[in-house]
Amino acid sequence: xxxxxxxxxxxxxxxxxxxxxxxxxxxxxxxxxxxxxxxxxxxxxxxxxxxxxxxxxxxxxxxxxxxxxxxxxxxxxxxxxxxxxxxxxxxxxxxxxxxxxxxxxxxxxxxxxxxx
Amino acid sequence: xxxxxxxxxxxxxxxxxxxxxxxxxxxxxxxxxxxxxxxxxxxxxxxxxxxxxxxxxxxxxxxxxxxxxxxxxxxxxxxxxxxxxxxxxxxxxxxxxxxxxxxxxxxxxxxxxxxxxxxxxxxxxxxxxxxxxxxxxxxxxxxxxxxxxxxxxxxxxxxxxxxxxxxxxxxxxxxxxxxxxxxxxxxxxxxxxxxxxxxxxxxxxxxxxxxxxxxxxxxxxxxxxxxxxxxxxxxxxxxxxxxxxxxxxxxxxxxxxxxxxxxxxxxxxxxxxxxxxxxxxxxxxxxxxxxxxxxxxxxxxxxxxxxxxxxxxxxxxxxxxxxxxxxxxxxxxxxxxxxxxxxxxxxxxxxxxxxxxxxxxxxxxxxxxxxxxxxxxxxxxxxxxxxxxxxxxxxxxxxxxxxxxxxxxxxxxxxxxxxxxxxxxxxxxxxxxxxxxxxxxxxxxxxxxxxxxxxxxxxxxxxxxxxxxxxxxxxxxxxxxxxxxxxxxxxxxxxxxxxxxxxxxxxxxxxxxxxxxxxxxxxxxxxxxxxxxxxxxxxxxxxxxxxxxxxxxxxxxxxxxxxxxxxxxxxxxxxxxxxxxxxxxxxxxxxxxxxxxxxxxxxxxxxxxxxxxxxxxxxxxxxxxxxxxxxxxxxxxxxxxxxxxxxxxxxxxxxxxxxxxxxxxxxxxxxxxxxxxxxxxxxxxxxxxxxxxxxxxxxxxxxxxxxxxxxxxxxxxxxxxxxxxxxxxxxxxxxxxxxxxxxxxxxxxxxxxxxxxxxxxxxxxxxxxxxxxxxxxxxxxxxxxxxxxxxxxxxxxxxxxxxxxxxxxxxx
Numbered sequence: 001x002x003x004x005x006x007x008x009x010x011x012x013x014x015x016x017x018x019x020x021x022x023x024x025x026x027x028x029x030x031x032x033x034x035x036x037x038x039x040x041x042x043x044x045x046x047x048x049x050x051x052x053x054x055x056x057x058x059x060x061x062x063x064x065x066x067x068x069x070x071x072x073x074x075x076x077x078x079x080x081x082x083x084x085x086x087x088x089x090x091x092x093x094x095x096x097x098x099x100x101x102x103x104x105x106x107x108x109x110x111x112x113x114x115x116x
Numbered sequence: 117x118x119x120x121x122x123x124x125x126x127x128x129x130x131x132x133x134x135x136x137x138x139x140x141x142x143x144x145x146x147x148x149x150x151x152x153x154x155x156x157x158x159x160x161x162x163x164x165x166x167x168x169x170x171x172x173x174x175x176x177x178x179x180x181x182x183x184x185x186x187x188x189x190x191x192x193x194x195x196x197x198x199x200x201x202x203x204x205x206x207x208x209x210x211x212x213x214x215x216x217x218x219x220x221x222x223x224x225x226x227x228x229x230x231x232x233x234x235x236x237x238x239x240x241x242x243x244x245x246x247x248x249x250x251x252x253x254x255x256x257x258x259x260x261x262x263x264x265x266x267x268x269x270x271x272x273x274x275x276x277x278x279x280x281x282x283x284x285x286x287x288x289x290x291x292x293x294x295x296x297x298x299x300x301x302x303x304x305x306x307x308x309x310x311x312x313x314x315x316x317x318x319x320x321x322x323x324x325x326x327x328x329x330x331x332x333x334x335x336x337x338x339x340x341x342x343x344x345x346x347x348x349x350x351x352x353x354x355x356x357x358x359x360x361x362x363x364x365x366x367x368x369x370x371x372x373x374x375x376x377x378x379x380x381x382x383x384x385x386x387x388x389x390x391x392x393x394x395x396x397x398x399x400x401x402x403x404x405x406x407x408x409x410x411x412x413x414x415x416x417x418x419x420x421x422x423x424x425x426x427x428x429x430x431x432x433x434x435x436x437x438x439x440x441x442x443x444x445x446x447x448x449x450x451x452x453x454x455x456x457x458x459x460x461x462x463x464x465x466x467x468x469x470x471x472x473x474x475x476x477x478x479x480x481x482x483x484x485x486x487x488x489x490x491x492x493x494x495x496x497x498x499x500x501x502x503x504x505x506x507x508x509x510x511x512x513x514x515x516x517x518x519x520x521x522x523x524x525x526x527x528x529x530x531x532x533x534x535x536x537x538x539x540x541x542x543x544x545x546x547x548x549x550x551x552x553x554x555x556x557x558x559x560x561x562x563x564x565x566x567x568x569x570x571x572x573x574x575x576x577x578x579x580x581x582x583x584x585x586x587x588x589x590x591x592x593x594x595x596x597x598x599x600x601x602x603x604x605x606x607x608x609x610x611x612x613x614x615x616x617x618x619x620x621x622x623x624x625x626x627x628x629x630x631x632x633x634x635x636x637x638x639x640x641x642x643x644x645x646x647x648x649x650x651x652x653x654x655x656x657x658x659x660x661x662x663x664x665x666x667x668x669x670x671x672x673x674x675x676x677x678x679x680x681x682x683x684x685x686x687x688x689x690x691x692x693x694x695x696x697x698x699x700x701x702x703x704x705x706x707x708x709x710x711x712x713x714x715x716x717x718x719x720x721x722x723x724x725x726x727x728x729x730x731x732x733x734x735x736x737x738x739x740x741x742x743x744x745x746x747x748x749x750x751x752x753x754x755x756x757x758x759x760x761x762x763x764x765x766x767x768x769x770x771x772x773x774x775x776x777x778x779x780x781x782x783x784x785x786x787x788x789x790x791x792x793x794x795x796x797x798x799x800x801x802x803x804x805x806x807x808x809x810x811x812x813x814x815x816x817x818x819x820x821x822x823x824x825x826x827x828x829x830x831x832x833x834x835x836x837x838x839x840x841x842x843x844x845x846x847x848x849x850x851x852x853x854x855x856x857x858x859x860x861x862x863x864x865x866x867x868x869x870x871x872x873x874x875x876x877x878x879x880x881x882x883x884x885x886x887x888x889x890x891x892x893x894x895x896x897x898x899x900x901x902x903x904x905x906x907x908x909x910x911x912x913x914x915x916x917x918x919x920x921x922x923x924x925x926x927x928x
Contacts, residue, residue, distance in 0.1 A: 011733035018740065031225050053725060079733075081724035081771065098728055098767070100735020 001028040001113055004045035006036040006062065008055050012098070013100030016049065020109075021101050040066055047076045047109055071092070074112040076106065134533040136231035140183045142189065144465035147226060156210075156231060174685055180200060181229035184212035190229050192216050199235070261801075268303075271349060274320060276301045276313075279358060288342075288365050290335030304365075305333040308721070319348040319359045338368045364640075399578040400437075407439035407570045410547055410564075418547035418560075420525070421485045423535075424496060425543035431490050433500065433543065435676075436657045438483025444551055451753040486520055494518045495532055499544045505533040505565060507556050521546070521872075531556045533568040537576035545571065604680070605634045605650050606689040621669065622698065639668045649677035653690045657820035663697065671698030724771055731767070735760030780823075785923075786816040786850045786857050793829040794848065805842035805905065812850040818922050820902050831891035832861050832918045839865030840915070855924050856904075863919040868910040876908065 003025045005016045010031070017027045030036035033056045038047070048066060052059035063075055076094040092102045094108050121585045130137060136153035138146060144877045146169050147890050149161045157164065158178050164172050173180045178201020187195040193215045202208035217226040268285035272278050277300055282292040289296070289303045291641040296302055303311045308331060313324060337340030342363045349358035403423050411419040413900050424433040486765045490497050509529050511517040530548035534541050545568055549556065596616050604613040611634050619626050622637060634650060635641045644651045649660035661676040682688050733759050742753035790812065794801075799806050820827075831850035836846045840863050849860040867878060874919050877896040899906050902922055 009733065012729060012736075015733050015736040015740075019530045019736070052913035058702075098732045099764055100732050100739065100757065102736060 001047070002028065002043060002045040002088050003109065004030065004036070004039055004043060004048045006030045006033075006059070007046065007051040007055070008032060008053070009051075016102075021108070023106060025109075031055075033059075036062050037065055040069065045073075046077045047113055048073060049056050049105070050075055051080075052077060052079045072083075074115070076105070076108055076112070124630055128874075138169070138186050138229050138231070139180060140169050140227045140229065142183050142225065144185065146172065153231065161332060178208060179210045179212060179231055181212060181214070181231065182230050184214040185227035188214040189224050192224050193221070194220065195694070200240075202235075204829065207238075208233070208235045226699060236311055254264065263285050266364070269360065269366075270303075270363070271358055271360045272301065273358045274316070274318060274356065278302070278826050284520060288334075288340070288363065289332065295335075299362055303332045303333055303334070305339060307573075315346055316359065319346060320356050322350075324348070329366070330739045340365050342366060372605075399575065399582055402441070402571075402574050402578050403437045406436060406545070406574070408454040409567070410545065411439050418556075419549045419551045419554075420527075420547065422546045423543060424485070424486070424488070424546060426490070426500065426541065427487075430487075433488040433490060433496055435483040435486035436543065438480045439477075440479045441551065442478040442482075452764065480525060481868065486524070488518065489521065496521075496544055496546065499532045499534045500541045501543060503534050503536055505531065505561060507531045507561055508557065512681075529556065529563060531564065533564050535568050535572035535575060537572035540576075542572055542575050542579075558813060576806050601692075601694040603634075603692050603694075604689055606694060607654055609633045609635060609644060609650075609654075609686060612689065638665070641668075650674045650690050650692055651676040653679050657687055671696055672701050673697060724767070726765070728767060730754070732762055735764065775926060779819045781819050782822065784822045784825075785820050786818050786859065789818075789820070789822055789825055790829060790850055790859060792822075793826050793833055796830070797833055801837055804839055804840075806840050807843070807845045809845060809847040811847065811851075813849075813851045816850060816852050816924070818857050818924065822903065828895040828922065829859055829896040830859070832920070835891065836865065836916070836918070838865035839863050841865075852924070853921070856921040857919040859922070859923055860917060861920075862914040862915060867912045867914055867916050868908070873908070877906075 001021055005013060005020075005027060007013050007016070007029070008031050011030045015030065017029055028039050028045060030039045033054045036054075038049070039045070048061060050066075052061050054062070054100050057075065059079075063077070066073055066075060074094070076096055078098055080098050094112065096105055096108060098106075100114045126138050130148075133150065134152055136156055137148075137150045138153055141147050141150040146164050149164060151161055152159050156179050157172060159172070169182045169185075170180075174182060179199050183199070184195055184197045187193075191782070192215065197212050199212060200207055201210065211232045211648075213230045213440065215228045215230070216224040216821045217228060217854070220452045266284055266287075268278075268288040277298055278296045279298040285296065291299075293303055296510045296571075301309075301312065308610055311330075318325065325344070327343050327345055330344055330412060331339050331340060332344075333339055343366045344364075347360050348356040349360055351357045358503045386518050399614035406655070407421045409421060410418050420438070421826050422438040422440075425436040426432075428432045463663055466868065469478045488496055490500065493516060495508060495514065496518050498504070499506055507513045508531065509791055510526055511522050521530065525548070527548045529548055530546060532547075533545050535543045536719065537547060545564070547556070547564065567925040597822070598615060599617055601615065601618040601621055603618050604612040606612055611630055611632055614626060619629060622629060624637070629637050635644045635648065639645045639648070647664060649662050649664070649913055652660045657679050659676065659678040661859050663672060665671075666673050676693045676698050678691045679687055680689050680691055736759060738753050738838060740759060742750055747755055794808070794810070833846070835849070840846060844864045847860070847862045847863075849858070849862075851860070852860050877892050896906060897919055904920060904922040907921070908916060909919075
């Protein structure tokens with residue numbers, strides 16, 4: 001299973017990559033919106049964790065583009081700030097506030113992948 | 117009788133006769149005098165013999181025998197004179213008779229004078245003479261009266277045959293004296309012969325009939341009304357020999373009297389209506405009374421009447437009310453019976469309200485629909501503009517006749533009077549006699565005019581009253597419904613009147629407030645509060661507006677106190693308007709708080725990105741590190757990871773607070789909510805040894821976001837549990853109070869200090885070493901989101917009670 005991690009924080013990129021690889025996933029990373037779409041098309045990930053605040057395009061637009069390419073792709077919005085109320089109708093499958101405790105995120109990924 | 121006997125006899129007569137006797141010789145010397153003479157002279161009678169008579173009497177007595185004797189001596193004939201003496205008030209009269217005593221040759225030798233007191237006789241004669249004169253005068257006078265009397269004075273014998281006939285009788289009855297004398301009662305109408313004969317019988321019995329009213333027939337056959345007095349005529353023996361009758365023609369008087377009575381009745385009815393009008397100030401009723409008076413048969417007696425009032429806004433004369441039958445049938449069957457006679461005011465009011473005069477009759481509805489623009493030139497508008505009345509005897513001959521009345525009411529003749537009060541025309545009163553076609557007379561018009569003046573002033577009064585009433589009501593409404601407290605306090609601090617807000621705010625009935633000292637009811641003080649604006653106004657007589665923190669009522673008030681002066685300029689008290697600005701102040705503070713929150717929100721989002729990301733990698737790598745390390749280093753890594761988690765929790769609290777959480781409301785049971793709040797705390801409560809008392813009453817349904825509400829209550833409960841020592845009690849209650857559901861959480865902890873109390877809901881305020889200071893702030897926020905409120909009562913050393921009020925579902 002391939003996970004695409006989109007986050008402009010390189011430490012978080014690395015943390016997630018190492019943790020998920022420990023879990024047995026193949027991990028690709030992207031640091032901005034442009035790169036995220038490239039990787040999305042090239043790598044055809046099974047699941048995406050997507051930050052909202054990106055240096056070039058915001059995560060919401062990336063989400064829409066990804067869903068246009070592959071409507072079935074599960075996307076977990078992973079942000080430092082809880083924007084759920086501000087963007088009520090999202091097409092994402094899940095939403096999580098980043099935490100140093102990755103257990104919740106791991107459980108969420110497992111659940112979404114099992115659904116497919 | 118021999119000489120001696122004769123002399124003796126003479127002697128006896130001479131001495132005993134009551135008349136005085138004196139004998140005089142030719143020289144008027146007194147030859148002899150008897151003792152009866154003594155009352156006329158001063159000296160004893162024995163001493164005057166031989167003296168000159170003239171010396172004794174003449175100037176010294178009221179009588180003088182010399183005067184009587186003088187003539188007898190000269191003529192030889194007896195002479196009688198009357199002499200008057202005494203005073204004028206009590207005169208005395210004497211008759212002196214002189215008789216000659218002659219010798220053989222016929223010479224008068226001596227004279228005997230008899231003096232007789234005739235005073236009594238004289239006085240009696242005078243009286244008779246006076247009476248005679250009087251009677252003569254009276255007779256002439258009476259004859260004059262009889263002859264010249266305006267009344268007919270007639271006498272008849274007992275058979276009714278006329279025996280005397282005066283000029284008055286000639287004038288009244290038309291018969292001359294010659295025609296009447298000897299005739300049988302020529303003036304008694306045939307139909308009264310029998311009763312007249314009864315009168316005759318009563319006269320025979322000596323009765324007198326005074327001023328009876330009856331009828332008499334004139335010579336020309338006309339019957340007249342007379343007032344008659346009959347008396348018997350008696351002769352000297354007291355037998356009735358005839359009858360006298362004094363008759364006065366009262367036909368004219370009778371007519372005038374009838375007219376007077378009629379007018380008087382009319383007036384009294386109008387007066388009745390007028391006073392009733394003055395008695396009510398209700399315009400509608402007055403109008404109806406007016407029209408009633410105008411149309412009732414024994415009122416002004418018109419068939420129909422309409423009141424038009426001026427509508428100044430629309431510049432029209434508008435039909436305000438109409439009274440009258442709508443058909444001939446109604447006119448004769450119902451209307452004819454209407455009468456004010458023998459009716460009391462309530463009866464008439466009854467008629468006015470529900471009888472034939474009732475409102476909303478066909479005619480009334482027709483009348484109310486009429487609008488006549490004042491710009492038009494018609495009789496009605498002319499009556500208004502020229503303030504004059506009009507009597508239109510034939511509408512076809514009057515070009516300015518009101519077409520609308522002719523067409524809609526079918527009127528053929530009508531009259532209009534303007535209603536003028538204080539020189540201002542209020543409207544016009546229109547009348548006609550549509551049904552009986554009776555022409556409207558000048559007399560009617562006069563009456564109508566007089567009446568219209570009453571009407572106008574009554575209408576004016578009613579209107580003024582209505583305006584005043586309206587204004588008063590408005591004021592009253594404003595006074596009562598104003599949410600600010602408004603009250604009037606006298607100079608000596610007595611509350612005179614209050615509005616509802618006052619009794620609501622003080623929680624007392626008006627009876628408990630009015631009449632009391634203001635400082636007692638408002639501030640619970642025994643003397644005036646020096647900070648009170650009313651107090652200041654009383655002291656200075658000027659207005660004060662101040663924001664005052666009221667120590668008794670609590671809260672902040674803006675109090676305006678203004679002095680009131682009576683018409684004479686004396687200070688009588690103050691009007692106070694108190695706005696409770698506690699709410700406003702709270703609102704103001706809340707706005708500040710919200711602004712602070714918004715600012716905080718921006719900070720939070722930035723903090724989130726700038727701090728959370730490093731924290732995530734910091735904590736995340738520390739955890740990875742921990743997995744790979746052993747011993748002391750593993751412990752260090754663990755400490756880093758734990759501290760990062762703590763920081764993340766704080767960050768979540770802060771961010772969770774500043775976030776506008778979406779509320780997902782649903783209907784839940786308040787008891788279930790609080791149970792779910794208690795559940796996660798159960799372990800801590802038991803561990804600490806806190807006694808938890810639950811008092812959940814009847815199930816209460818509330819419409820809330822259960823998760824948010826749980827967060828809110830949990831913060832309170834956690835604080836309470838943390839506040840109490842082991843063995844302390846926390847009481848959790850839910851109950852319904854009016855339209856709210858109350859969650860009450862009370863603890864027996866140390867309470868909140870007075871200094872801290874205002875800040876407990878402020879963000880970042882905490883008394884706990886490890887608190888974020890956001891718990892109660894979040895609680896407060898959540899409760900506000902649910903349109904609820906939170907109240908805290910606390911007493912140092914005894915504990916605190918937090919009460920959360922949430923509106924009930926159906927109230928939302």
